[in-house]
Amino acid sequence: MRAKIVFIWILIPLLLPDPFIPINSHGFEGELDREVPLHPVINEVLPNARKDWDSSGVGDYTDEWIELYNPTGVVLNLSGLILTDRSGSPMYHLEGELPPGGYLTLFRRETGIVLGSTDEVRLLSDNGTLLDSASFSFNFYDVSLARKPDGIGDFYIEGEPTCGSPNNPPPHLLINEVMVDPPGTNTGNQWIEIYNPGPDTNLTGMKLSNSEGFYYYLPSIHFPSGSYAVVYLREGEDTSTLYCLKLYTPREFYFFSSGDNLLLETYLGHPLDYVAWGRSTHIDPPPTSEGRLLWNGTYYNESSSTYEGGMENPFPAVGRSLSRLPSGRDTDSPLDWEVVETENITEGWNNSEPLILEVEAPLEVIAEPG
Numbered sequence: 001m002r003a004k005i006v007f008i009w010i011l012i013p014l015l016l017p018d019p020f021i022p023i024n025s026h027g028f029e030g031e032l033d034r035e036v037p038l039h040p041v042i043n044e045v046l047p048n049a050r051k052d053w054d055s056s057g058v059g060d061y062t063d064e065w066i067e068l069y070n071p072t073g074v075v076l077n078l079s080g081l082i083l084t085d086r087s088g089s090p091m092y093h094l095e096g097e098l099p100p101g102g103y104l105t106l107f108r109r110e111t112g113i114v115l116g117s118t119d120e121v122r123l124l125s126d127n128g129t130l131l132d133s134a135s136f137s138f139n140f141y142d143v144s145l146a147r148k149p150d151g152i153g154d155f156y157i158e159g160e161p162t163c164g165s166p167n168n169p170p171p172h173l174l175i176n177e178v179m180v181d182p183p184g185t186n187t188g189n190q191w192i193e194i195y196n197p198g199p200d201t202n203l204t205g206m207k208l209s210n211s212e213g214f215y216y217y218l219p220s221i222h223f224p225s226g227s228y229a230v231v232y233l234r235e236g237e238d239t240s241t242l243y244c245l246k247l248y249t250p251r252e253f254y255f256f257s258s259g260d261n262l263l264l265e266t267y268l269g270h271p272l273d274y275v276a277w278g279r280s281t282h283i284d285p286p287p288t289s290e291g292r293l294l295w296n297g298t299y300y301n302e303s304s305s306t307y308e309g310g311m312e313n314p315f316p317a318v319g320r321s322l323s324r325l326p327s328g329r330d331t332d333s334p335l336d337w338e339v340v341e342t343e344n345i346t347e348g349w350n351n352s353e354p355l356i357l358e359v360e361a362p363l364e365v366i367a368e369p370g
Contacts (some may be wrong), residue, residue, distance in 0.1 A: 010250075017061060020235075022108055026295050027231065035152070035199060036071045036072065036152050037071065037072075037131075037132070038072050038238075039072075039076065039123075039125075039131050039132070039133070040068045040069065040070055040076055040078065040081070040098055040104075040123065040131075041068065041069055041071060041123070041131075041147070041151050041152075042068060042121055042123055042132045042133065042134045042147075043064065043067045043068060043103070043134045043146070043147050043150055043151060043167065044066075044067040044069075044144050044145065044146040044147065044158070044159055044161065044162065044163070044167060045065075045066050045067070045115065045121050045134050045136065045144060045145045046063075046064060046065050046066075046115075046142065046143070046144040046145075046163070047064050047115035047116065047117060047119065047136070048061075048064070048115075048117060048139070048140065048141050048142070049061055049062075049063035049064045049108075049141070049142060049215075050063075050141045050142055051063060051142050053065055053107070053142075053145070053163055054107045054109070054359075056109075056307075059244045060202070061108070062107065062108045062109040063107060063108070063109075064107070064108040064113075064115045065105050065106060065107045065108065065163060065201040066083065066105070066106050066111070066113065066115075066121055067103055067104065067105045067106075067163065067164065068083075068098065068103070068104040068106070068123070069101075069102070069103055069104075069147075069150055069151050070098040070099065070100055070101060070102045070151075071101075071150065071151030071152060072127055072152065074100060075097050075098070075099050075100065076097065076098045077097055078094040078095060078096050078097060079094065079095050079096070079318060080093075080094075080096070080125070080126030080133045081094040081124065081125060081126065081131070082123070082124040082125075082126070082128075083111065083113065083121070083123055083124075084113065084121075084122050084124065085113050085114075085117055085119050085120060085121050085122065086118075086120040086122070086135075087115075087116045087119050089111075089112060089113040089114050090112050090113075091124075091289060092106070092111040092112065092113060097346035103164045105164040113323065116159070117137065117138065117139050118136070118137040119135075119136045119137075120133055120134065120135040120136075121133065129226060130243070130253070131340070134155060138157060138205065138267065140157075140159075140204060140205070140220060142161065143157060143158065143159055143220070144157075144158045144161035144162075145157065145158070146158040146161065146162065146167045146168070147167060148169060148170040149167065149169070149170070149332065150166055150167050152332065153167075153170065154270060155265040155268060156170060156171070156266055156267075156268060156270065157204050157205045157258075157266065157268060158202065158204070159202025159203070159204030159205075159220050159221075159222075160202045160222065160307055167347060168199070168200075168201065169198070169199050169306075170270075170273060171196075171198060171201040171206075171266065172196070172197060172198025172201075172248060172272070173194055173195070173196055173198070173206070173223075173264060173272050173273060174194065174195045174196075174197060174264075174272075174273050174324065174328060175192060175193070175194060175195045175262060175264050175273045175274070175275050176194060176195035176228070176323070176324050176327060176328065176331055176351065177191075177192075177193035177321050177322065177345075177347070177351060178190075178191070178255075178262065178275065178277075178322045179191045179192075179321045179345070179347070180194050180255055180257050180260070180277060180316035180321070180322055181257035181316040181317065181318050181319070182319065183319045183322075186254045186257060187233075187234075187252050187254045187255070187259075187296055188233065188234040188249075188254075189233075189234075190232075190233045190250050190253075190254055190255055191230055191231060191232045191233060191347065191349060192208060192230070192231045192233075192262065193228055193229070193230050193231075193347060194228065194229045194230075194231070194264065195228050195324075195327065195328055196223050196224065196225055196226065196227055196228075196229075197225075197226070197328045198225060199225055200222065200223070200224050200225050201218060201222075202218040202220065202221065202222055202223060202265065203218040203220065203221050203223050203229070204218075204219075204221075205217055205218070205220075205251065205266070205267025206218045206264065206265070206266055206267060206272070207264070207265050207266075207267065208231060208262065208263070209257065209262075209263050209265075210260055210261050210262050210263065211260070211261055212255075212256065212260065214233075214254075214255070216231060216249045216253075218231075218247065218252075218253070219238065219247065221245065223245070225296065226243070227243050227244065227245070228243060228244045228245070228348045228349065229244065229245035229246075229247055229348075230244060230245070230246050230247065230347055230348045231247045231248075231249065232246070232247070232248050232249070233249050233252060233253045233254060233255075234248060234249065234252050235248055235249070235250065235251060235252065236248030242347070243348070243349070244348035244349070246273070246348065248355060249350050256278070257278065257316050258277070258278050258279060259276075259277065259278030259279040259313075259320050260277060260278065261274070261275065261276040261277075262275050262276075273330075274332070275322070275337065276313050276334075277313050277314050277315065277316055277322060277337075278313060278315055278316065279313075295353075311333060311334045311335070312334060312335055313334050314337040314338065315339065316339065317339050319342050320339050320340055320341060320342060320345070321339075321345045322337050322338075322340075322341055323337065323338055323339075323344075323345075323346070323351045324336050324337060324350055324351055325337075325338045325340070325352065326351065326352045327346075327350045327351035327352045
């Protein structure tokens with residue numbers, strides 16, 4: 001069996017706990033309890049390959065790969081386990097061992113598993129019991145589906161795959177400033193600023209939307225920590241400066257200045273940030289958000305009972321933006337936001353500092369759709 005195995009050693013206790021190890025995950029989605037399984041997991045999957053991922057000298061569709069990871073503190077025996085997919089590829093029988101914290105990358109040219117753009121990878125026990133699975137449906141070249149964090153996290157679309165090594169951390173992005181009511185007509189003059197206070201990430205497939213039908217998928221581009229992206233609600237050519245991406249929607253959209261909302265989420269629907277303004281009656285924060293009871297507006301719980309948010313949303317003013325002050329403040333509530341004077345608008349820059357001018361350059365997209 002030709003495969004790429006990477007060993008990452010960590011200090012572990014001599015005695016294992018009960019069958020599962022609880023952990024916590026924090027973020028806009030709230031606190032989640034997770035359990036570490038005592039078997040290998042599907043950690044990352046890359047269909048639609050073009051690059052030479054297996055270093056064979058040729059980059060083509062046979063470079064598709066599936067990565068397994070050992071989340072436990074003991075060596076795991078892989079013999080008897082089966083890897084397959086939903087589209088009818090032959091079963092691949094695993095062998096060997098996987099050390100604690102170890103990664104095993106299996107390429108299509110050795111497994112015979114042909115991954116479709118819409119597919120499901122399955123890991124089975126020797127008696128056919130399903131141990132783990134990963135479902136996906138996307139059409140990008142050399143983009144993966146990756147667990148974040150390794151072994152126990154949710155799956156994310158990853159524009160910068162990490163074949164045989166630790167996955168990149170989950171994205172932490174904020175809607176940082178919004179021009180809701182520009183001077184003159186709203187159409188074509190509104191914009192949204194996104195800020196990255198977290199680690200470097202890739203914007204592949206991330207989505208901005210509101211309750212009135214506006215939506216925009218961000219391009220496949222590296223987004224460094226500490227940088228900004230401004231999305232203009234009109235057609236144009238995407239460009240970049242040293243600290244800011246300037247992106248344009250394929251067609252014109254507009255927000256209602258009297259009351260509306262805006263959601264930033266990943267391609268697979270993980271909410272990253274949310275803001276609402278004015279007297280909207282349809283405002284509906286994501287059900288897993290920590291700020292669900294704070295934003296003013298009508299929403300429903302699981303039993304269809306109607307609730308109203310308890311805080312007052314910020315109210316836009318003509319020619320003044322809604323801004324997080326200080327820049328990056330994040331309590332998932334209306335208290336993060338202020339309406340700033342025209343001279344204090346910081347489009348594509350830190351809300352707490354004076355705006356400077358930067359030279360723009362064409363935007364280089366690093367991942368193309370399949």
